[in-house]
Amino acid sequence: MPKVKVDGIEIEVENGTTVLQACEIAGKEIPRFCYHEKLSIAGNCRMCLVEMEKSPKPVASCAMPVAEGQVIYTNTQMVKKAREGVMEFLLINHPLDCPICDQGGECDLQDQSMKFGGGNSRYELNKRSVKEKYMGPLIKTQMNRCIHCTRCIRFSEELAGVPDLGAINRGENMEITTFLEKTINSELSANVIDLCPVGALTSRPYAFEARPWELTKTETIDVMDAVGSNIRVDTKGWEVKRILPRTNEEINEEWISDKTRYACDGLLNNRIDSPFVRKNGKLIECSWDDAFVEISNQINKTVRVGGIIGSTVDLESIYAFKLLINSLAGSNSIDFRQKDFYFNPSHPGNYLFNSSIEGIDHSDLILLIGANPRIEATMVNARIRKNYAQKKLDIFSIGLPEDQTYKINFLGDNLSILRDILNEKNSFFEKLAKARKPMFIIGESVLNSLQGQFVIETSKLILKKYNQLNALNILHQSASSVGAIMIGAYNLIENVVQNEILYLLGADEINIDKKNKFIIYQGSHASKNAKIADVILPGAAFTEKDGLYVNLEGRVQSAYRASYPPGNAKEDWKILRALSETLNKTLKFNTIEELRIKLFESFPSLSKIDELPIIDYSNLDISEKKLDLDSVVHYQYLDYYQSNEIARSSATMMECKIAREKLKKTGTDD
Amino acid sequence: MSGKHIAKEQPKSFIFSEINLKKKDEILKKYPEQRKKSAVMPLLYLAQKQNDGWIPLAGIQYIADLLEVPYIKVFEVATFYTMYNLAPVGKYFVQVCTTTPCMIRGSGKIVDMCKKYISEKEGHLSEDKKSSWIEVECLGACVNAPMIQINDDYYEDLDEQSAKKIFQSFNDDSLPSIGSQKGRKGSEPIRDRLTLIKN
Numbered sequence: 001m002p003k004v005k006v007d008g009i010e011i012e013v014e015n016g017t018t019v020l021q022a023c024e025i026a027g028k029e030i031p032r033f034c035y036h037e038k039l040s041i042a043g044n045c046r047m048c049l050v051e052m053e054k055s056p057k058p059v060a061s062c063a064m065p066v067a068e069g070q071v072i073y074t075n076t077q078m079v080k081k082a083r084e085g086v087m088e089f090l091l092i093n094h095p096l097d098c099p100i101c102d103q104g105g106e107c108d109l110q111d112q113s114m115k116f117g118g119g120n121s122r123y124e125l126n127k128r129s130v131k132e133k134y135m136g137p138l139i140k141t142q143m144n145r146c147i148h149c150t151r152c153i154r155f156s157e158e159l160a161g162v163p164d165l166g167a168i169n170r171g172e173n174m175e176i177t178t179f180l181e182k183t184i185n186s187e188l189s190a191n192v193i194d195l196c197p198v199g200a201l202t203s204r205p206y207a208f209e210a211r212p213w214e215l216t217k218t219e220t221i222d223v224m225d226a227v228g229s230n231i232r233v234d235t236k237g238w239e240v241k242r243i244l245p246r247t248n249e250e251i252n253e254e255w256i257s258d259k260t261r262y263a264c265d266g267l268l269n270n271r272i273d274s275p276f277v278r279k280n281g282k283l284i285e286c287s288w289d290d291a292f293v294e295i296s297n298q299i300n301k302t303v304r305v306g307g308i309i310g311s312t313v314d315l316e317s318i319y320a321f322k323l324l325i326n327s328l329a330g331s332n333s334i335d336f337r338q339k340d341f342y343f344n345p346s347h348p349g350n351y352l353f354n355s356s357i358e359g360i361d362h363s364d365l366i367l368l369i370g371a372n373p374r375i376e377a378t379m380v381n382a383r384i385r386k387n388y389a390q391k392k393l394d395i396f397s398i399g400l401p402e403d404q405t406y407k408i409n410f411l412g413d414n415l416s417i418l419r420d421i422l423n424e425k426n427s428f429f430e431k432l433a434k435a436r437k438p439m440f441i442i443g444e445s446v447l448n449s450l451q452g453q454f455v456i457e458t459s460k461l462i463l464k465k466y467n468q469l470n471a472l473n474i475l476h477q478s479a480s481s482v483g484a485i486m487i488g489a490y491n492l493i494e495n496v497v498q499n500e501i502l503y504l505l506g507a508d509e510i511n512i513d514k515k516n517k518f519i520i521y522q523g524s525h526a527s528k529n530a531k532i533a534d535v536i537l538p539g540a541a542f543t544e545k546d547g548l549y550v551n552l553e554g555r556v557q558s559a560y561r562a563s564y565p566p567g568n569a570k571e572d573w574k575i576l577r578a579l580s581e582t583l584n585k586t587l588k589f590n591t592i593e594e595l596r597i598k599l600f601e602s603f604p605s606l607s608k609i610d611e612l613p614i615i616d617y618s619n620l621d622i623s624e625k626k627l628d629l630d631s632v633v634h635y636q637y638l639d640y641y642q643s644n645e646i647a648r649s650s651a652t653m654m655e656c657k658i659a660r661e662k663l664k665k666t667g668t669d670d
Numbered sequence: 671m672s673g674k675h676i677a678k679e680q681p682k683s684f685i686f687s688e689i690n691l692k693k694k695d696e697i698l699k700k701y702p703e704q705r706k707k708s709a710v711m712p713l714l715y716l717a718q719k720q721n722d723g724w725i726p727l728a729g730i731q732y733i734a735d736l737l738e739v740p741y742i743k744v745f746e747v748a749t750f751y752t753m754y755n756l757a758p759v760g761k762y763f764v765q766v767c768t769t770t771p772c773m774i775r776g777s778g779k780i781v782d783m784c785k786k787y788i789s790e791k792e793g794h795l796s797e798d799k800k801s802s803w804i805e806v807e808c809l810g811a812c813v814n815a816p817m818i819q820i821n822d823d824y825y826e827d828l829d830e831q832s833a834k835k836i837f838q839s840f841n842d843d844s845l846p847s848i849g850s851q852k853g854r855k856g857s858e859p860i861r862d863r864l865t866l867i868k869n
Contacts, residue, residue: 166742
């Protein structure tokens with residue numbers, strides 16, 4: 001471990017640390033543009049120059065490894081002069097258009113030129129001008145502002161795994177572009193907007209919407225998929241203006257997927273802002289009382305009530321909903337499955353992503369079984385890609401998903417391969433025997449009533465043989481699934497939909513055969529199921545309520561209210577509580593805190609917010625029944641940009657979908 | 671000078687001729703199988719030779735597919751080096767050296783002559799589509815500066831008169847002999863000087 005001195009402070013750092021990191025450990029701030037912790041080192045902006053003893057010239061600290069006895073200065077005249085010089089050069093071709101630039105207020109170049117710049121420029125010639133480049137519906141470019149840090153190129157190559165970006169020409173004429181200006185074919189593409197230290201790549205949907213200092217920032221959780229990415233929601237008044245990632249090294253690091261980021265304009269469109277009751281075949285706007293009376297009239301006729309939970313519902317609402325339906329129907333006629341979906345609730349090891357998302361970093365062998373993580377859980381795929389890029393881990397697949405941005409060894413698409421692995425007939429078992437930390441990732445595509453049990457139980461048998469029972473990972477797709485399983489909000493969906501009264505809590509994906517049924521829809525968006533409902537109760541979207549969500553690892557995370565529901569809409573638990581009073585089945589809580597306390601009393605394991613559940617795998621049962629199956633993997637079509645009602649209401653997501661389809665059809669945008 | 675001029679009209683497809691396919695295989699043999707992307711530069715040059723001195727975008731895509739690298743990576747290389755042309759060049763392709771020694775000896779005047787006798791814009795074909803010119807960095811013949819390269823040949827010791835004569839000779843394909851245009855052999859002294867001090 002080398003010892004170095006930074007501005008007189010002696011520190012000991014690990015081998016392979018760079019001088020810049022050492023300076024940070026010593027508490028010294030080093031300005032930088034091209035250096036980024038998560039990307040490879042480029043060393044081309046020269047902003048991080050520091051003075052090193054015995055070196056005649058200042059050194060680029062981001063690219064200089066520490067060595068024993070180095071003496072670094074970050075505050076000398078030489079460093080100051082070097083920074084001012086670099087800054088002056090960077091600003092030679094950078095336009096002075098901060099007042100009309102969307103990066104203004106959160107621009108690295110602006111901040112650093114204030115802090116480290118020389119204050120004036122000696123350049124008198126014309127600045128160069130560069131044409132705007134088309135990079136798809138999400139990224140707005142203004143390439144005059146580009147300082148060629150190449151962060152975006154490195155991101156698309158190293159992390160997104162889609163090397164579409166590059167730098168063409170050279171020297172003064174260098175330009176960042178995609179080949180012939182095609183759309184970046186990645187679900188992570190918008191992260192380059194955050195990475196860009198200047199205003200060259202800015203957000204197209206957010207263009208000229210607001211200034212960063214006008215926005216109210218709320219740190220919360222994403223519900224577009226089951227990963228539970230940590231996000232920051234920026235609001236101006238009621239409107240959610242944009243969504244940004246929040247660093248959580250255990251889940252999404254500092255990236256989020258494009259859907260998480262840009263489905264937020266769906267929160268403004270297609271909203272239900274008042275209760276409705278169907279009269280003479282037409283939905284008529286009404287008061288809350290009228291809607292409740294209509295429901296209680298129906299419930300007085302029959303108690304055959306079934307409840308279906310949607311994909312973005314929070315834990316408290318699911319719990320309150322379960323209590324209400326149970327007290328009305330006298331049985332647990334409630335379910336969260338909007339499609340044919342098998343799961344085994346007997347032990348958490350059967351339905352969680354047991355290896356954890358961070359665990360992917362340490363894995364050395366991954367088997368995807370009917371999983372398409374790029375679409376189903378983009379941030380999980382980003383982790384796999386990261387590990388693949390760093391360590392070239394082996395990734396195998398049963399079933400051939402679309403391009404996952406890494407190389408996949410295709411084992412075949414018949415699930416009987418699993419049995420062959422178990423019986424050591426398939427050579428994959430040799431790899432498995434050698435692996436220190438293998439992972440089986442099972443997608444929802446094979447978790448249907450026909451294949452699900454076979455896949456899970458056979459996988460467990462295989463893993464048990466190699467003493468790796470904690471390597472079973474179920475790749476859930478919706479934010480509410482794991483929470484619903486944990487609090488027992490499930491029954492046979494076939495039976496639930498048989499009921500005469502169906503209560504849909506934001507269930508937008510399921511196809512309901514209406515016939516003579518009475519349908520109550522409670523949710524935020526006017527989805528296809530809201531349109532067939534007899535009573536509509538306006539609920540809140542995920543940014544408009546406090547709530548807990550359980551992600552696919554079983555980690556409980558707390559989401560916070562950033563905005564408020566439009567019109568007469570209310571938070572879901574409040575609606576359920578008020579309705580229960582009308583129905584004389586009053587739920588025993590008055591505030592969200594009381595509801596949470598009740599929830600935690602019934603399910604103590606859910607009270608550990610932000611922690612991974614601790615699971616004892618020794619008592620995980622394996623059923624050896626039905627170990628014979630000969631059927632192939634059929635991937636369920638999941639429309640990435642349209643997977644839930646918020647995304648379907650979003651104009652941006654629609655644009656992305658169209659751009660992607662064009663790209664698929666022609667290979668270019670024309 | 672802005673970025674490299676890329677032709678607007680592009681052929682739809684590009685494939686190597688049969689002879690060049692064999693040459694391609696020879697080139698690929700020089701690199702280990704898993705490092706075959708290193709062959710990008712010789713292959714681009716091969717494509718340029720085959721296609722009358724310029725590489726169409728289809729050729730870039732063709733080579734990227736051959737080497738299994740993203741299109742943009744080959745495009746980066748092709749736009750970086752001045753040796754690759756991305757727009758049609760004339761039968762007489764003039765490269766004018768404008769690096770310091772040539773500049774001191776008057777390459778600016780040669781560039782003016784190019785603009786006058788070939789085409790106003792660098793990298794664009796002349797009106798009769800017979801010639802085109804670009805500025806390049808040092809071609810390594812500083813001793814006989816200023817100089818130009820026409821296709822594979824050097825013309826050295828130029829001045830406005832001799833440059834004009836060369837450019838006009840494109841019309842009837844009667845180029846003067848290569849090398850020094852002042853009649854000296856190689857870079858031997860002018861006026862039979864034997865030492866530097868004697869004039």
